[in-house]
Amino acid sequence: MDKNEHRRIGVYICHCGLNIAGTVDVEEVAEYAGTLDSVAVSRHYRYMCSDPGQALIKEDIKNLGLNRVVVASCSPRMHELTFRSACQDGGLNPYLYEQANIRELCSWVHNDKKIATQKAKDIVRAAVRRVYWNEPLEVKEAPVNPDVLVVGGGIAGIQASLDIANGEHKVYLVEREPSIGGHMIQLDRTFPTLDCSECILTPKMSEVGSHPFIELLAYSEVEEVSGSIGNFKVKVRKKARHIDESKCIGCGVCMEKCPWKVDSEFEVGLAKRKAIYIPFAQAIPNLATVDADLCAYIQSGGKKCGACIKFCEAGAITKETLLNQTDQIVEFEVGSIIVATGYDVFDPSVMPQYGYDKYDNVITGLEFERLTCAAGPTGGRILLKDGREPKSVAIIHCVGSRDRNYHEYCSRVCCMCGLKYAHLIKESTNAEVYEMYIDMRCFGEGYEEFYKRVCEEGVTFIRGKVARVTDRATTEEEKGKLVVSVVDTVLGSLMQVPVDMVILLTALEARSDAEQVAKTFTLNRRADGFFLERHVKLDPVATPTDGVFIAGCCEGPKDIPDTVAQASAAAAKVLSLISKGRITLESAVAQVDETRCLGCGRCEEICDFHAPRVIHTDGRWVSTVNETLCKGCGACAVACPTGAMSIKHFTQDQILSMVDALSEV
């Protein structure tokens, strides 16, 4: 569009019901906007985002020949797209539209009508001045690669992978551990129906293992992701298992013969595993993995042991695999990514008052899950460390959750876990059970009913936060027991409860490497460490990075039903992207004014996406921008010493016109 073209700007002030009009005098703002330079029409309307509101814009473009539009309403993060398409429908390039945020930035944060109205005028003035300099931009599209990367093989990753693969689209499922299954496979039974966790998960796991559209990359980690929505390039490190994966049949003989032991991660330290191991019976893929740090053969360079080589009938373990196998880098391209990396369990040893490190029979919920599991170290019997059956058990809620010293949030699953433990203890022992809770939160389908059921099973509920667990007995009854001190806030009295076993319902927290994962996938994190969704209510699986979705507990603590629902939601988002088959490219990218470019290469140096490239053409060096690589961050424009580089839709003229308008008091 010609620089000298006569601007005809339309300004629309939205009341947003009383959201804006309650604090801002919209009529006054509209009147003021009408006096601004180049404004052809200025109106105010109850709801600009409504159909009649949008129709106003379209009609004015047609009837009054508007060539620029400003809507003063909510945040552009809410409705910019709405009004851009309204402009487009009216025959105007969508980039000739500008939104003035007078709701989130003004009417909602101020009370004084006079001050808020003045601020709204300033904001509108800035938008009007800016839109003056806006230029039409071409909207380009690119095809979407239909392959998908799913990161994390817990229930969220499994569900998402299956949903997508069942639509016959290729899925790469990357899991860090030797087997998929995540935390869910470690659980014994699932509330409130008490169906066995393994029994409901393993069919899905084996479906993943044999699915023709899923390529499972277990014992692997994503190292690098580049590109953008529709066309990501992924680099995965496939860690060396030190066995021949094509030959291993998972018979487990090597595990029996291996003499070297260490605490099993799967059994949370309650049992040992060998240096060569399959983490659990139903592991997918069912392959042995060698713990190279523990294997005497590897550590001694082939001088010691070698039992597994001798006994492996399949010939999967050899001197070659043990000593010379190295990590492999696998590279592939995908169009979209689902991150489902799960959670860590809060470490209660940082709360010395609960004596987790000090007393044998203070255990975490996850340890209890393994104790009650029939396939677990005790064959499903609930036993103390000395092999006796407990006569009394205290279940302490909110350990690390709802506690401003650790995590302020509620971990959402612990109340139901605690009730489930109480039920399981009552089912298989004669022990007394005490639930020590702050609030009982049983919100899901069948949860309240389960709470009622446990109440009727003779469990004692004490409402109060536990202060301390000690082994110091003050009465005969307390001798040899753990004494739990808690103020019962219902009775208003201090209770000293002697028990044999204490179960801590520990918080679910963000993974310790969440920061690194966030960087790899360009995700944002909330203050609590979990990944941030694009909109907490209306866009819960999308992230600020297009084409990257999140599901499951990496987004925040949630139970299995919510996790599965979220995973399927993420899969649906991916499938709609694939079925459309193309994406709109970012139009606000870098551009070079070749007459000013000296070909110095500063832009090339500063860009993290390799978008600008200095080339030799017509006898001189000049920068060019690869628009599909450019993300429009603007670093090159700041670095450019001659002002040749600029970002479309965020040019110096456009930004400075706003700065100018806003600095005036």
Place this chain on the structure above:
Amino acid sequence: MNEFEPRIIAFACNWCTYAAADLAGTSRIHYAPNVRVVRVMCSGMVNPIYALKAFEGGADGVLIAGCNYSDCHYLNGPIKCDAMFARLKKLVHTLGLEDERLRRERISASEGVIFARVIDEMVEQLKKLGPSPLKGAREKAPSPFERAREEATV
């Protein structure tokens, strides 16, 4: 006499700080009305000239705020912004402005409360400092945009 009300220009990155300001709004966290926000895509997009122009135009303080180092939508925007900010700080110092007039923050999308607090703190500080010594500089030299627009509309 009316109390001096400073004017702050805040450059906020679209993905983090602007979202934090939106969140402050959605959560109705009230803060001083002295701030005017300019949305940029990345804090690394802020050219030193923008801050200087804000001071020239009469602003009493400038805030440049974007993502945390680990949150950046464009990988390393905050680092690039830090480098620019260091240069800008020297320029602002040379102009004879107090250091407190220029502030750099990293406010993530979930930190609406922090956005509000930073604005309140800045307003408090600027009230103590009084008006910017550069206020009124614009009268001596009219804005190039005014000129350009006049030329364009002739």
